[in-house]
Amino acid sequence: NAGVTQTPKFRVLKTGQSMTLLCAQDMNHEYMYWYRQDPGMGLRLIHYSVGEGTTAKGEVPDGYNVSRLKKQNFLLGLESAAPSQTSVYFCASTHKYRTSGVYNEQFFGPGTRLTVL
């Protein structure tokens, strides 16, 4: 199993350009997440999905859109990139909660390093 994969691994954009980050998982996980990680800020949740066709906003959703048309894929879009979106982006997935508040392990992809000039 490949686990969680992300493409691309690196990208440099100019302000105003758009791009899509692709996340794929082969573990049949119901939940998928997009995080960004910045120095001193930790992992911050951008958007998440609890199932195919459903997405919701996390704590820092502005400037990003997502789609989950297939259970195994979760796409993160930047419509008009800004320098503040320079970050490392991680996708993660997990099985749905067994009971409320009791989590399963989150598996992370290798990350995408994005620089916006």
Next chain:
Amino acid sequence: RKEVEQDPGPFNVPEGATVAFNCTYSNSASQSFFWYRQDCRKEPKLLMSVYSSGNEDGRFTAQLNRASQYISLLIRDSKLSDSATYLCAVNGRPMNTGFQKLVFGTGTRLLVSP
């Protein structure tokens, strides 16, 4: 107050030393606790879950103190390969959607030297 807080370190220790990290959390209703390890420029990977009774995996021991709302990670007989950043994760308060996200600390950096 942040939902989850960690001392960023770095903790510089010699090989063979014992080192401990703490992670405090603010949501008294949290039920799930984890320690993740993150190597430089890599993704976080689960090191261990933290159970109410505490748990041990080789040189690593994790404890939960509900009364004081913190979890701890103890590493015995440190190896050079233990050098990494250790992130704690705790389930946070429900968001507007009712969903409880996992809240990660900013990490504690450990440097083990020969």
